[in-house]
Amino acid sequence: MHSTNMKQKKFSLFPYLWKYKWYYLAGIVILLAVDAANLYIPQFIGEVIDGLTEGILDREGVLFLLVKIFTAGAVMMLGRFGWRFCIFGSARGIEYRLRNDMFGHLEMLSARYFNAHKTGDLMARFTNDLGAIRMAVGPAVVTAFDAIVMTVMVLMKMIWDVDFKLTVMAFVPLTLVAVGCYFYGIEAKKRQTRRQEAFSGLSDKVQESIAGIRVVKAFVQEEEDFRAFEKASENSMEKNLSMVKLRAMFGPALDTVTGISLLLTLVFGGKMVLAGQISIGQFVAFNSYIGMLVWPMIACGDCINNFSQAAAAFQRIASIFREEPDIVDKVPEDCVNRDVHIRGDIVLNHLTFTYPDGEDPVLRDVSLHVKEGEMLGILGRTGSGKSSLADLLLRVYDCEDGALLVDGRPITEFPLAVLHRDMAYVPQDNFLFSDTLEENIAFGLEERLRDHPQIRSSIKRAAKAACIHDNIMGFPEEYRTLVGERGVTLSGGQKQRSSIARALLMDASVLILDDSLSAVDTDTEEQILENLMELRRGKTTIIIAHRISTLQKADHIAVLTEGELTEYGTHEELVELKGFYAHIYEKQQLEQELTAM
Structure with a gap:
């Protein structure tokens, strides 16, 4: 189904070009004027030479022709600025709009797409490929x-002002260029595609190595990583x-053909001058015209090179626009009701889920009910489906087997904007942006509200509830402290607590914490949980964890084993059950006693 939709959806540059149609038209008209002015300069020079040679041109006549030459030069100078402004400016505008549309479309795509595409490759499309499109348009x-x-x-000027036979004789060799350009274009497109793919691979390697530099150094893999980079760099160079x-x-082939044309002009044109068939001025003008023909021949190769690059880039950019999000609102955009609010009553009814690219279910026939205002704890070994359950609640993926109801309605009936507004989430990999701590905590709020004094006090309250406020006040710039890329300047526990503060600030109806206290010591964890119990009273909270101490205050606890719900109840009920939960509880209790001793 998805691949069919991809084939049906087409992407075209025409709407972008059409938006700047009048600029392109103006630029082309100005370009014609520049070319016409350029065309008359050899003619005026030839007239000066003939007039002086034959003695029919006085001083005033020479000055008049010089004025004509300078006027043509002035037209060319002003005109070149005009067409550059119109056409090059339009190309920049198209690049700007295309980049914005690409980024906007990427933000709409679902998790499946980003699982299959590397960051470096996508970055290359925003830089190298977009640059190739700009050069083409x-x-x-x-x-x-x-x-x-x-x-x-x-050619018309050469025929009318000089001689038809000489023009044909000089131009025939240049027609070989058209044949060469055809084959050059075919091969250039293949090589450009391979070149841009190699650049994507190199970009991805650089991005991945820089992002993981700490791991590289920790495992003393600098040399291995450098060799991998060197290999990608060598491939790009090749x-x-x-x-x-x-x-x-x-290039030399073009020069050879051009040289042959000039040689023929000199030999046969010189004979015609000696025979009196053309004047010296006409011969000089003709040679100037031949020189003017050289540039279009060379430009022909550059054009094919640019269009070949653009053709390869267009396919890579179009592949992004052909992608359609898997997770979409079930109602048209203009019919979406954003005034609806989620209360937090969640029901899973015989839910079975398999990832789009997977074969075996990660959740099997799971049924449970989280009432509005309850706290649910979820425990399970790694790979038991805990995070998959969070993904389904956030509609990162949709599940077709079984039912997932929110407030008695299928979750797909809620607009995505409402769902993400009313469900706050703290993921396992706590991502912080390269910005201040204040901006990171306030990330879920509208930008226009972030500088409001009341919001700033709310940020501090959320930070205190997440037990990160004291740490922040210890930094030199306090809440204005920059955290670096991905929060690299903070410890794991500080990043977790900053992410919790970000989620608490949203004051959402449903809060999902996915193993979000794993890097926090037990005393701080207990304080955060007490704050959660107080702040989240009457609101639904789902906590996924590996530590029993994180879960035991929950109203109910669900134990997942290889995707199946094997135990469910309160902390006391599960301890009495003597199952997996009780075993983990006893083990962790023993660890705490040994640590205390």
Whole structure:
């Protein structure tokens, strides 16, 4: 189903180009004026030479022709600024809008897409690939149009002002360029695709190594990591060199053809001057026109190179836009009712869930009921499905087998915006942005509210409830302290408590803590739990943990074993049951006693 939708959905650059149609039109008109002005300069120079040679041009006539040449030069100077402003500016605008749309579309995609695509590869599409598109809709468009127009106008000028036979003789060798350009374009596109893929791999390696530098150093893997980087760098260099080699062969071939054309012009044009068929001024102008034809021939190769790069980049960018989110609102956007609020009554009815790319269920026939205002604890070994349950409650994934009801309604009936607004979540991997602690804690609030004095006092209350306030006040900049990328300057416990403060500040109807106290000492954990009991009174809280001390104050505790609900009850009931929960409880009690001794 998903792959079919991908094939049906198409992406086009046309709407972006159409938005700047008048700028492109203005730029092309100005470009025509520049080309026309450029075309008359050789003619004026030829007239000066002939006039002086034949003695028919006086001082005033020379000055008049010089004024014409300077006027043409002024038109070219102003015109080049004009078409650059219109066309290059439009290309930048298209790049800007396309980048924004790409980022907005990525934010809509579901977890499945990001599980399958590396960060470095996506970053390469935002940099290298978008740059290739900009070059194609800007400089390459100018170059292609200018080359065609210049070629046609120069040929017409050569035929009308000089000689038809000489023009044909000089131009025939240049037609070989068109054949070469065709084959060059085919091969260039293949090599550009491989080059951009290699760049993506290199970007991903750099991003991954920098993000994991602490792990690399901790395991003394600097040399191994460097060799892996060197291999990715070498692959990128080889793919770049393959493109350079192709261009290196194409450039001299163009020069050779151009040289043949100039040689023919000198030989046969010189004979025509001696025979009196054309004047010296016409011969000089003709050679200038040949020089003007050289640039379009060279530009032809550059155009094909730019369009080949853009074609490869377009496919990679289009693949992002062809992706559709798996998790969407079941009602149209204009019919979404954001005024509805979740109370927090949650029912799982014979729920079975398998990840989209998995084969075996991670949850099997799970049924339980969390009443509004209750605290549910979830315990289980690693891989028992605890975090998968949190993913389903947040609609990171949808489950088709069984029922998941919120306030008596299927969870899919709630708009995603409402669901994420009324369900606060603290994940296992506590992610902090490279910003101040204050901004990280206030992340769930609208930006316009963050500087409000009342919100700042609420931030401090949430930080106190999460037992991070005293730590923050010990930092030099207090709440204005920058935490570095992914919160690298904080300890694991500080990151966890900052994430808890962020969730508490939202004051959501449902709070999900996914093993969020694992890096906190027992005394701090007890204080945080007491604060939660006080702050979350009347609101639903779900705590996933491995420590019994985190769960024993919950109203009910669910024990998951390999995706199945094997035990359910209060702390006292589960201890009396003498099952897995009681075994873990006794083991952890013994560990605490040994630690105390």
